[in-house]
Amino acid sequence: xxxxxxxxxxxxxxxxxxxxxxxxxxxxxxxxxxxxxxxxxxxxxxxxxxxxxxxxxxxxxxxxxxxxxxxxxxxxxxxxxxxxxxxxxxxxxxxxxxxxxxxxxxxxxxxxxxxxxxxxxxxxxxxxxxxxxxxxxxx
Amino acid sequence: xxxxxxxxxxxxxxxxxxxxxxxxxxxxxxxxxxxxxxxxxxxxxxxxxxxxxxxxxxxxxxxxxxxxxxxxxxxxxxxxxxxxxxxxxxxxxxxxxxxxxxxxxxxxxxxxxxxxxxxxxxxxxxxxxxxxxxxxxxx
Numbered sequence: 716x717x718x719x720x721x722x723x724x725x726x727x728x729x730x731x732x733x734x735x736x737x738x739x740x741x742x743x744x745x746x747x748x749x750x751x752x753x754x755x756x757x758x759x760x761x762x763x764x765x766x767x768x769x770x771x772x773x774x775x776x777x778x779x780x781x782x783x784x785x786x787x788x789x790x791x792x793x794x795x796x797x798x799x800x801x802x803x804x805x806x807x808x809x810x811x812x813x814x815x816x817x818x819x820x821x822x823x824x825x826x827x828x829x830x831x832x833x834x835x836x837x838x839x840x841x842x843x844x845x846x847x848x849x850x851x852x853x854x
Numbered sequence: 855x856x857x858x859x860x861x862x863x864x865x866x867x868x869x870x871x872x873x874x875x876x877x878x879x880x881x882x883x884x885x886x887x888x889x890x891x892x893x894x895x896x897x898x899x900x901x902x903x904x905x906x907x908x909x910x911x912x913x914x915x916x917x918x919x920x921x922x923x924x925x926x927x928x929x930x931x932x933x934x935x936x937x938x939x940x941x942x943x944x945x946x947x948x949x950x951x952x953x954x955x956x957x958x959x960x961x962x963x964x965x966x967x968x969x970x971x972x973x974x975x976x977x978x979x980x981x982x983x984x985x986x987x988x989x990x991x992x993x
Contacts, residue, residue, distance in 0.1 A: 727929040779957055786960075790866040792968040793961060817974050818918055821925075822932060824966035829931040831959045838956065 728825060731832040732787050738839040739784035742777070746846045749777050755849075773842060780839050787832075867964060870971040871926050877978040878923035881916070885985045888916050894988075912981060919978050926971075 746752070752773035786793060847853075885891070891912035925932060986992075 726931040726933060728931055729929045731931075783957060783960055786964070790868045792865040792867055792870075792964055794865060794965065817970055817977065818922060820966070820970045821922055821974065824963045824970060825925070825931055826933065827959070827963035828967055831956055831963060835956050835960065 726829070728829050728832075731829050731836075735832050735836045735839065736784055736787055738836045738843075739780055742780065742839050742843045742846075745843050746777065748850075749774060751849055752777055752842075752846065755845075773845065776838070776842060780835065780842065783835060865968070867968050867971075870968050870975075874971050874975045874978065875923055875926055877975045877982075878919055881919065881978050881982045881985075884982050885916065887989075888913060890988055891916055891981075891985065894984075912984065915977070915981060919974065919981065922974060 755773040757771065757773050757776050894912040896910065896912050896915050
């Protein structure tokens with residue numbers, strides 16, 4: 716992958732996916748006792764008003780970030796995942812535009828995926844820092 | 855890439871991107887005189903009622919499919935592209951959900967990109983077949 720990667724710039728989707736993957740590896744190596752994250756509210760990390768489902772505790776966030784990393788690394792697109800209900804809501808709101816213009820849709824999803832990977836990378840780094848605060852290790 | 859690719863199944867995003875890239879290469883190798891596509895309406899290939907912009911002629915479609923392939927192969931995410939207006943419309947319709955749940959958003963864009971790549975691959979193959987019809991070569 717090295718020669719191909721050399722020409723990727725900071726707006727590369729593959730680089731964003733790789734950055735996320737590395738952030739999760741770093742999180743895994745840092746968080747040696749994930750159970751310490753249990754029952755700790757995740758409201759600093761996630762927008763709880765908007766997303767009730769992700770606002771259980773930091774341990775659930777930890778598991779979720781790892782699950783997404785596994786999806787990223789396998790490259791497998793989960794066509795019937797457990798969050799299908801919410802995805803359907805998203806699709807419904809897009810219905811009038813879904814068949815509109817494949818070029819626009821392509822760029823929309825490319826940018827969307829790029830953007831959400833950046834967001835998830837930040838959340839992974841925040842969770843890692845949060846853990847270090849909990850165990851009393853300075854960053 | 856070969857060892858990593860071996861484990862990708864048919865629902866792999868990377869495989870969908872590669873399939874598209876191959877379809878466009880095939881199109882380029884087949885369409886030796888792209889100018890023959892000029893002034894031929896693209897209404898069979900695209901949903902013209904929904905997407906006026908893409909319904910110029912088959913030659914424009916040909917250029918557009920190649921441009922998307924270049925984006926796919928470079929991995930570069932065009933953050934300020936010329937279709938920004940339409941993307942903004944898409945983003946606006948999603949506004950209430952954009953900050954909802956990064957996991958849902960991740961799966962939504964992953965599936966969306968996978969789906970639109972399949973659609974664009976079919977359109978590329980259709981355009982290639984259309985060209986062969988025009989020059990009188992049987993498939």
